Amino acid sequence: MGFPSFYYGVILPKPLILVMQLLDCLQQCIFISLLQVGLLQYQPTPGFSSPPDPVASAIKNRLQVARFSTLHKELRNGEESVCAVCLAALEARHEVRKLGNCSHLFHKGCIDKWVELGQVTCPLCRSPLLPKGQTCHYYM
Ligand SMILES: [Zn+2]
Numbered sequence: 001m002g003f004p005s006f007y008y009g010v011i012l013p014k015p016l017i018l019v020m021q022l023l024d025c026l027q028q029c030i031f032i033s034l035l036q037v038g039l040l041q042y043q044p045t046p047g048f049s050s051p052p053d054p055v056a057s058a059i060k061n062r063l064q065v066a067r068f069s070t071l072h073k074e075l076r077n078g079e080e081s082v083c084a085v086c087l088a089a090l091e092a093r094h095e096v097r098k099l100g101n102c103s104h105l106f107h108k109g110c111i112d113k114w115v116e117l118g119q120v121t122c123p124l125c126r127s128p129l130l131p132k133g134q135t136c137h138y139y140m
């Protein structure tokens, strides 16, 4: 009697939700087309396919690599026959790197990982990995 048999209040929000969904969809479409056109730069995940650290590769290039058997003769008392990074013995067939300043020996793979972590000093004695100025005068 005078009251409507349906409620606008129930019906009205539905178109609003549809409009919101449409706007959301449009926003995504615009974003995607901007990406495709190249106006937006998609940021790749940090660390993914990053270029190698130039300092690390320079150090690795300058550190002597040799079979442990060839360096073994130079060692005094055999005191340096353990890799201080992995604490495993250096064996004759292992590839090792000899540090420029302190002549400490490490597995090639172990010291490479150490250098890639941004380290520039010997893991054992903290001497710089390379002689000062990276020249040969240290040995002369
Ligand atoms: Zn090692």
Ligand SMILES: [Zn+2]
Pocket (backbone or CB within 6 Å): 099, 102, 103, 104, 122, 123, 124, 125, 126, 127
């Ligand atoms: Zn050292």
